[in-house]
Amino acid sequence: MSSSDAPTDAENKAAAAKEAAEQAALPYKWTQTIQEVDISVPVPPGTRARDLVVDIKSTSIKVGLKGQEPIMEGTFPKRVTTDECTWSLEDQKSVSIQLEKVNKMEWWEHVLTHHPKIDTTKITPENSNLSDLDGETRAMVEKMMYDQRQKEMGKPTSDEQKKADMLKKFQEQHPEMDFSNVKMT
Structure with missing residues (x-):
């Protein structure tokens, strides 16, 4: 019972493989929940926090080493609540960034608008506990x-x-x- 418009398994697998390859080529790794986006940006081993430039604005971000081209820079697809965003240096080899979404009811297709999109219809939301709700x-x-x-x-x-x-x-x-x-x- 398949419609001619519905993608085949092979097409779905090809699209998933293409998406995975595009995401792997990014200079960072990212995941998301409906409320936030978590990013890990690799930096040279031994990097200290004072060597970093991490600038998070409501619609954009810049991450890199002082005096060098940014590792990651661009515009978000949606706004973030800057007061709730945090970053930290992990084991002197990656910058861990947590972005708090303004709209906590939608998935992001990408972190930066000039980077490849993911298929948000394939996202399986994490189970939430009723106790987490107001x-x-x-x-x-x-x-x-x-x-x-x-x-x-x-x-x-x-x-x-x-x-x-x-x-x-x-x-x-x-x-x-x-x-x-x-x-x-």
Whole structure:
């Protein structure tokens, strides 16, 4: 059951291999969560923090050694919250950078706009814990999960149950009324 528009397995594998090769050719490695982007920039062994230039702005970055061409420089595809961004020198051989996304609801296709893009539809988000969510969001997610389980078992959702409970209470308060033709919608 494949549409002529859908890529074949071979095409998918070729696209994934091309993407992997493009990403491997970058002068840095990067990963992301929905909230942040983590970058590792290799520097010559023995590099000290005072030898580095790391300039992170809301829409751009520059990383390199003082007095030399930057190892990494360019514009981000989306804005970052500079006050929440950090960097550190790891074992005197790489610069570890954490960028905090302003929009924590979207994936980045690339770190710098002039670099090759990745296919964000292939990203599998990490599992998040309900405890990581704020109260209102958590309550909404728990309600959705409950309603989904109820539907799977053929039972009423929380909203349907609430309507049924209200009708039952109203019927008890008004026994003189005929409710035989009531339809729940």
